Amino acid sequence: MKLIYSHLQKFLPDLKVEPQQLRDDLTMIGHFTNFFEEIDSEIVFDLDIKVNRGDCLGYYGLARDLSIFYNIELISPKNLKLSPNNYNLPITITTDNVKRVMAIKISELKNTDSPDWLKTFIKLHGNKPINTIVDLTNYIMFLYGIPNHAFDIAKSGDQLIWEMNPKYKEFISLDGSKLELNKDVLMINNPDKALSLSFWGGEACSIELNSTDIIIELAIYNPTTVRQNSRQLKSITEAATRLEKELDTEIIPTAFNHLIDLILQNCGGQISSNIFDYYPNPINLPEIEFDSKKPSLVSGIEIPTNFSTDVLTRLGCLVKDKFITPPSIRKDITIEADLIEEVVRFWGYKKIPTNQPISPKEIDDITPKEIYLIDQLKDLLIGLGYDEILSWPIVSTPVDPKSVITTQNSINTEVIYLRQSLIPSLKQQLDQYHRFKLDNSQFFEIGKIFSQEGDKYIEKNALGLYCPDSNKLLADLKQLKLDVNIVNQNFAEIIIDNLDKPKNYTPKILNQSAYELNSQLIILDANLTLNFEENPIDLIKKYSQMIDSTILWEIVITDIYHDSKNNKYRYTFRVSYFNTDDKTAKKIHLRVFNLN
Amino acid sequence: MDQNLDQIKNNYLTKINSVTTDSELEQIRIAISGRNGLINDLFSKIKDIAPENKKQYGADLNQLKIELEQKLKEKNISPLNQKEISTRQDGFKNKNVYSLPKIGHLHPISQTERQLNEIFKKLGFSIYNSPEIVTDEFNFERLNVPKDHPARDMQDSIYIKEPEYLLRTQTSTIEAYLLAQKTKELPLRAAFAGSTFRNEKVNRSNHFVFHQYQAVVIDKNVTMKDLIGTMDLMFKTLYGPDVVVRYDCKYYPEVEPGVGPNMQCFNCHGKGCPLCKYAGWIEMGGAGMIHPKVLEMAGIDPKIWSGFAFGMGLDRWTMAQKNIKDIRTLMGGNLAYKPNEL
Numbered sequence: 003m004k005l006i007y008s009h010l011q012k013f014l015p016d017l018k019v020e021p022q023q024l025r026d027d028l029t030m031i032g033h034f035t036n037f038f039e040e041i042d043s044e045i046v047f048d049l050d051i052k053v054n055r056g057d058c059l060g061y062y063g064l065a066r067d068l069s070i071f072y073n074i075e076l077i078s079p080k081n082l083k084l085s086p087n088n089y090n091l092p093i094t095i096t097t098d099n100v101k102r103v104m105a106i107k108i109s110e111l112k113n114t115d116s117p118d119w120l121k122t123f124i125k126l127h128g129n130k131p132i133n134t135i136v137d138l139t140n141y142i143m144f145l146y147g148i149p150n151h152a153f154d155i156a157k158s159g160d161q162l163i164w165e166m167n168p169k170y171k172e173f174i175s176l177d178g179s180k181l182e183l184n185k186d187v188l189m190i191n192n193p194d195k196a197l198s199l200s201f202w203g204g205e206a207c208s209i210e211l212n213s214t215d216i217i218i219e220l221a222i223y224n225p226t227t228v229r230q231n232s233r234q235l236k237s238i239t240e241a242a243t244r245l246e247k248e249l250d251t252e253i254i255p256t257a258f259n260h261l262i263d264l265i266l267q268n269c270g271g272q273i274s275s276n277i278f279d280y281y282p283n284p285i286n287l288p289e290i291e292f293d294s295k296k297p298s299l300v301s302g303i304e305i306p307t308n309f310s311t312d313v314l315t316r317l318g319c320l321v322k323d324k325f326i327t328p329p330s331i332r333k334d335i336t337i338e339a340d341l342i343e344e345v346v347r348f349w350g351y352k353k354i355p356t357n358q359p360i361s362p363k364e365i366d367d368i369t370p371k372e373i374y375l376i377d378q379l380k381d382l383l384i385g386l387g388y389d390e391i392l393s394w395p396i397v398s399t400p401v402d403p404k405s406v407i408t409t410q411n412s413i414n415t416e417v418i419y420l421r422q423s424l425i426p427s428l429k430q431q432l433d434q435y436h437r438f439k440l441d442n443s444q445f446f447e448i449g450k451i452f453s454q455e456g457d458k459y460i461e462k463n464a465l466g467l468y469c470p471d472s473n474k475l476l477a478d479l480k481q482l483k484l485d486v487n488i489v490n491q492n493f494a495e496i497i498i499d500n501l502d503k504p505k506n507y508t509p510k511i512l513n514q515s516a517y518e519l520n521s522q523l524i525i526l527d528a529n530l531t532l533n534f535e536e537n538p539i540d541l542i543k544k545y546s547q548m549i550d551s552t553i554l555w556e557i558v559i560t561d562i563y564h565d566s567k568n569n570k571y572r573y574t575f576r577v578s579y580f581n582t583d584d585k586t587a588k589k590i591h592l593r594v595f596n597l598n
Numbered sequence: 599m600d601q602n603l604d605q606i607k608n609n610y611l612t613k614i615n616s617v618t619t620d621s622e623l624e625q626i627r628i629a630i631s632g633r634n635g636l637i638n639d640l641f642s643k644i645k646d647i648a649p650e651n652k653k654q655y656g657a658d659l660n661q662l663k664i665e666l667e668q669k670l671k672e673k674n675i676s677p678l679n680q681k682e683i684s685t686r687q688d689g690f691k692n693k694n695v696y697s698l699p700k701i702g703h704l705h706p707i708s709q710t711e712r713q714l715n716e717i718f719k720k721l722g723f724s725i726y727n728s729p730e731i732v733t734d735e736f737n738f739e740r741l742n743v744p745k746d747h748p749a750r751d752m753q754d755s756i757y758i759k760e761p762e763y764l765l766r767t768q769t770s771t772i773e774a775y776l777l778a779q780k781t782k783e784l785p786l787r788a789a790f791a792g793s794t795f796r797n798e799k800v801n802r803s804n805h806f807v808f809h810q811y812q813a814v815v816i817d818k819n820v821t822m823k824d825l826i827g828t829m830d831l832m833f834k835t836l837y838g839p840d841v842v843v844r845y846d847c848k849y850y851p852e853v854e855p856g857v858g859p860n861m862q863c864f865n866c867h868g869k870g871c872p873l874c875k876y877a878g879w880i881e882m883g884g885a886g887m888i889h890p891k892v893l894e895m896a897g898i899d900p901k902i903w904s905g906f907a908f909g910m911g912l913d914r915w916t917m918a919q920k921n922i923k924d925i926r927t928l929m930g931g932n933l934a935y936k937p938n939e940l
Contacts, residue, residue, distance in 0.1 A: 029879075032847035034858070037876035052849035053748040226746040246748055300855070300887060300904070302821025339890055343855035346822065347847040351857065354845070359827040360815060363722040365787050368780060373725050377712075384702030389935045392705055392928065395730070395793065395807065396756075407731070409765075410757040411797060413806045420731075420758075434931020442937070444700070450730055459731045459763065509712050512940075514703045516920045518927045519934045535632055538696040546698075546938075556937050559696040576695075 003059060004127045007038075007045035009145075013065035016074040021045045031071050031347050033058060046126050054334040056247030060147025063331065070316045070348055079146075082259040089275040091217065095164040099188050099200075099227045100280065102251040104258045105219040107160060107275035108265060111135070113211050117268065129240075135209045135216065138264050140240075142220075146257040148249060149241035150220040151190070151203050158207035159192050160217055160275075170196040174205045181235050188227050190219075199235075200228050201242035215274070218265070220258045222249045248333035251285055285330055292326045292338055297345040303354055310345045317344060371503035372463060376448050378507045379465060379482070379498065386478045388467065389445040393427035395452075396420060405453040420452035424466030425493050432468055439523045439578070444469040448498070467494045517580070523555050524579040524587040528595035531572045538562060541573060548594045553582040603640070603655075607662045610636070614669045623670070630666050637663050698938035706916045707809050707928060710836075711791040714811050717835050718789040721828070723813060726788040728775035730795075731758055732766045740774040741852040742891045749851045754797040756806070765795035769812035769909050770852055776814060777896035784903060785817035791912065802924045809912040809928075816888070816898065816905035822855065825885060825906035829859055833882070836915065837861070842868075844879065853886025853907060864918070883910030 007024070011017050019027070021038045025047060028035040034050040049064075057063035062079065069076035084106070091105055114134050116124070120141060121131040127144055131137050135152050143149050153162065167187040173196050174180050183189075183196075190198040197207045200223050209216060222245070229246035232238050265271070292314075294307040315321055318329030319341075328335035335341060380390060394417070400406035401422040412418040421427065424447050435443045446467045453460045465484075469475035472491035479486050479494060484501075486494040530541070538559040546557050554577070561574035575595065579587040592598050610630060617623045630636045640659050647655045704712070715725055728736075734745075743749050745761075755764045766772070772790045780786055791811045798804045813832075815824070826845050833843045841861060848858030859882040863874035870876035885908030890900035913925055927933050 029860070030844070030846045032849065034846070034848070034881075035877070037870060054849050054851075225748075229746060229748065299819070300822060302823025337890065339854040339887075343847070346855050351822075351826075351845045351847060354823050354826050356826050356830040356843070356845070358823055359831040360721060360820070360824040362720060363785075363787065363817075365722050365724070365785060366783065367724050368726065368783065368786075368788065369724040370727060373727060380704060380708065384704055387700035387702045389703045390705040390708060391933065392707065394929055395795075407758060410760050412756060413797060413800060431931050435934070438931075438934065440934055442700075443934070452731065459758065461729055461731060509715075510704075511712055511716055512704050512709050514706075514709060514940050515936065516703065516706045516922070517934050517936065518920075518922045518924060519932050535628075537628065539698065542696065542698055551939075556697065562696075 003049045003051050005047040005049055005061065005064065006123065006126055007047070009123065010061055010065060010068075013061060013077050014068055014072075014074055015077060017068065017072065019072070021047070027071060028064075028068075030351065031067055033064065033067070041126060042122055044122070044126060053247065056244060056249050056333065057147060057331045059244045059247070060143070061145050062253075063147055066318070066331070070313060079256045079260060081256065082263045084259055084262055084273060084277065086276045087272075087274050091275045091278045092161045093163070093278050093280070094161075095280050097164060097166050097188060098282075099166070099224040100164050101222045101224065101283070102254055103164065103219055103221040103278065103280040104254050105162070105217055105278040106258075106262060106273060107155065107215070107217050108262065108271045109215045109274040111214050111216060111265070111269040111271035113209065113213050113269055115211075133209065133211055134268050135213065135265060138261060138268065139218070141264070142257050142261040143240065143244070145260070146253060147244050148220055148222065148254060148257045149201065149244050150218065150257070150261060151198060152209045153190075153197060153207040153217040153219070154209050154213040155215040155217060156213065158197050158217070161192050162197070162217065162219070163191050163193065164221075165189060165191060167196075173199060175199075175237070176203045176205060176208055178205060179237070181237065184234070186227075187231050187235070188223060199231065199237075201232055201245050202237060202239050214271075217275075218258075218261060219278075220254050220261070222251050222254065225249075250331040250333065251281065252330040255279075287327050287330060288336055290326045290328070290336070290338055290341060292324055292341050294324070296338065296342050297349065300342050301346045301349070301354060305345060305349045309349060313345050313348045314341065367506075371505065372499060374505070374507035375498060375501060375503040376463065377509035378504055379448065381510050382482055383446050383467070383478075384510075384512075386481070387444060388469075388478075389443065391428075391431050391445045391447050392449070393424070393431060393447060394421075395450060397426060399426065401426070402453070405455065407452050407454045407459060422451055422453055423495060424449060424451060424464050425489055425495050428466050428468045428493055437522070438519050439525060440519075442470055444471075444474075451497075463498050465496050465498050468492055519580065521580075524582065524584055526577050526579070526587060526591045527560070528575045528577065528591060528597060529572055530575060530595060531570050533570055535564075535571050536573070538573065541575075545575065545577075545594060549577070549579075549590060553579050553587070553590070555580045603658045603662050606636070606640075607665060610666055611669055614666070627670055630670070637666075700937050701935075701940060703935040705928075705933075706920050706922075707791075707912055710912050710916050710919075711809075711811065713836065714791070714832065715789060717832055718787075718813055721787065723787040723789045726772060726776050726790040727792065728766075728772040728790075730766055730793060731763060732771050732775075733763060734761055736774040736778070737764060737766055737768075737771045740778070740892065740895045741770050742889050742895075743851045747851065756795050756797050766792070767796055768794050769810040770907065773812060773814050773852075773907055774892075774896075777816070777892070777898065781897045784898065785815075786905075787813075787815050787817075789813040800926060802926070805913070805925045805929065807929055809916075810883075810909050811912050812907065812909035814888075814905065814907045816893075816903055818903060820887070820904045820906055822857065822887060822906070825857065825887065825908065828906075829857075829885060829908055833859070833861065837864075843882065845885075848884060848886070850884045850886055852889050852892050853884075854889045856884070856886035857908070859883055859885060859908075859910075883908060885909070 025035040036048045038047045051058045116131050116134045116137040120137050124131045124137050139150050167183050167185050167189050188200040198204045225246045232242035294310045297305045320327035396417050398416045400419045407420040409418050448465050450461045451464045486496045488494050542557045556578045558576050560576045563572040755767050757764045769792045794808045794810050798806050843861050846858050848856040850856045860879035861882050862868045865871050865873040868878040870878045874880050888905040893900040
């Protein structure tokens with residue numbers, strides 16, 4: 003959500019902190035603020051609002067929090083009085099998904115392009131200014147977090163019906179998008195046509211510059227219905243983002259009156275109906291038992307009880323001895339833990355020391371023994387020169403189509419099966435290593451493999467190995483005492499769940515290098531002639547030290563030739579370079595082996 | 599054959615027989631056939647042999663040389679005086695290649711897991727795990743995320759059989775299993791790493807498989823101070839004593855109060871840069887005091903027991919540590935290890 007500093011100050015005139023400080027403080031009290039930037043001489047913050055704080059999807063909710071945090075005055079919205087007409091709007095509501103609707107008719111309006119301040123406000127919130135009436139409806143939504151809508155009576159008439167979709171197959175939204183509807187969609191219609199969704203206005207009743215007679219409505223619905231509708235229609239609008247959360251039905255009159263007042267101020271016109279207010283089940287605020295010592299007990303630091311009372315009072319709670327009634331705007335406060343969090347966050351998480359971890363304690367070890375086995379196997383395999391790899395658990399080809407588990411909504415239409423064996427993944431890894439000219443890798447993976455028997459999903463821990471030398475693979479398996487099914491001589495796989503498990507095992511703590519290869523190794527040969535025989539391993543070590551380790555992958559000696567007539571020894575080196583280009587590798591290679 | 603030569607020969611035959619690696623074999627070859635090796639040494643002693651014994655000594659010596667070299671050949675090692683004298687150095691290289699011994703490597707994610715496990719084991723934590731195919735109950739309901747809760751949008755699940763079976767979306771699911779299975783074994787301390795799955799497009803920055811780490815404590819009188827201190831210990835162990843981490847208020851349905859650890863961006867030191875999306879801080883995971891409803895659903899009385907839980911992603915930290923730029927590398931063929939380097 004975007005937040006313009008100067009508009010926030012309309013609720014908090016004493017708010018003077020530097021933008022950077024405000025960014026950090028907003029984050030500390032739970033409104034993670036990514037960044038702020040200056041646009042058109044305005045400081046604009048970018049916030050992630052928590053899903054349980056629908057009230058903070060508007061300036062007013064955020065200002066309430068900040069007024070407590072900074073202990074500064076909050077300018078509450080004016081309680082404007084409207085002068086309604088006696089005409090009763092013929093509105094019908096046929097669904098219990100509507101929590102509250104307020105509506106009114108305004109006539110003889112003169113709609114115009116929005117004034118500059120409003121255009122700027124709308125633009126800074128990432129929207130395109132349309133006209134004064136439309137932009138004011140959005141302005142009020144951003145201010146109070148309550149979506150609302152204006153209907154052009156010339157197009158819609160005033161017989162509005164809030165209903166679950168009675169018959170409509172499609173709906174065309176304000177931006178011209180055509181949506182296919184099912185019967186579970188909450189809509190606002192007239193007897194003849196579809197006008198609006200709960201979270202998105204329709205083209206059929208859009209406000210234009212020549213609109214003169216309109217109905218304004220503010221409504222709050224069953225958030226689950228809105229959420230399901232918007233997800234099903236794949237249309238997540240600003241209104242849907244708000245209406246899918248628990249919003250305050252009690253603030254509707256304030257926002258409603260403010261909007262009507264602004265429209266009348268900016269577009270003239272007059273109210274031409276009575277105020278329609280449908281509110282079948284006024285809220286019943288919870289009374290929560292609260293122990294004022296709990297914030298200290300939970301936080302682990304001393305928080306004075308009078309601070310708790312003070313914070314809760316300033317939050318708008320009704321404090322009656324040990325019973326607390328939260329304000330209607332705070333739908334997220336329902337149990338004692340919620341009150342404790344409020345007190346602790348305003349006391350400040352930063353006052354909790356960071357240098358006192360939980361004390362060590364001897365508790366029965368409940369570690370499943372297969373964890374010890376897996377650690378032990380990994381260490382043994384590493385000791386035998388194998389590298390550990392990880393691969394995708396979801397694959398494109400089943401090993402046994404009869405028992406494969408298929409995902410219903412995988413990342414794409416090809417990769418949909420849970421793997422039944424590690425071997426195909428090991429083969430893919432081998433192919434990739436070959437592409438990089440890593441021809442002598444030996445590696446393993448320990449991971450889950452999956453299958454299905456009837457309605458039962460089965461997952462097992464498996465070990466898969468690859469070794470280019472089948473004799474070594476056999477010898478290694480023998481050494482590990484693993485009775486393994488060998489596949490294609492170089493691959494092996496075993497279910498490890500049934501192996502004997504150690505009672506305890508302390509794995510090695512390793513800090514080993516790993517590299518992200520983006521291209522083939524560059525492999526260059528060089529001959530070195532010596533007058534005496536040298537241990538080739540010593541030669542490899544010597545020359546390895548002469549090449550920068552950030553580009554040297556490996557040196558091997560592929561051939562040693564003894565010229566017995568001249569008693570000379572020729573060593574053929576093969577050097578693999580990485581993380582460099584051909585030209586640089588050749589230059590270094592020539593220099594190191596004196597090949598210039 | 600001369601008794602001494604016979605004894606020498608038998609000694610070396612025994613040595614050749616007993617070697618288990620090509621490296622050892624190569625050392626023996628050099629000891630026998632090298633420039634300063636056994637054969638040359640013995641030939642050089644001919645001058646010290648009595649004239650009447652020289653012929654027999656020479657014949658015995660040749661016989662010894664033939665037998666030892668034959669034995670070396672059987673071990674797949676070529677005699678020094680032939681044209682091709684290369685040999686296998688170890689058990690997996692192509693024939694006729696020498697190299698340093700191949701070293702095995704643990705995957706960077708496993709390295710990080712072990713590092714973390716070690717910290718928590720010292721504090722009395724067990725290590726735990728649970729299935730990857732899970733039920734909606736354990737992935738959501740028991741973590742205080744009922745059906746149609748907006749928090750479910752934070753986790754785009756991969757379903758096996760919607761709505762009941764899915765791949766776990768978070769390691770908190772392991773916590774739900776832990777609490778259900780160990781209700782009668784309080785107090786509890788457990789840490790766990792695991793793969794988690796989200797329906798995300800796979801690209802350079804995102805993957806559908808994430809690796810997370812989580813720690814859970816259930817005990818009497820557990821506090822946020824315990825939680826934050828323990829998390830800070832973990833971050834300092836991973837990132838060093840100078841790491842700056844702040845703990846702000848966050849919302850996660852399974853905890854309350856919720857805590858969000860943010861690390862000061864190591865790239866810009868809090869000034870703001872593309873890496874930290876100009877926030878100056880990087881979100882490091884989620885934490886908090888276990889929500890009373892979560893305890894109740896596990897049959898644990900929240901009036902007696904309390905607890906904390908925290909989780910963090912391992913992938914990004916591991917990538918930063920190993921200088922890996924593309925998250926896909928962690929689960930694919932681009933990750934490689936130098937054969938001879940730790």
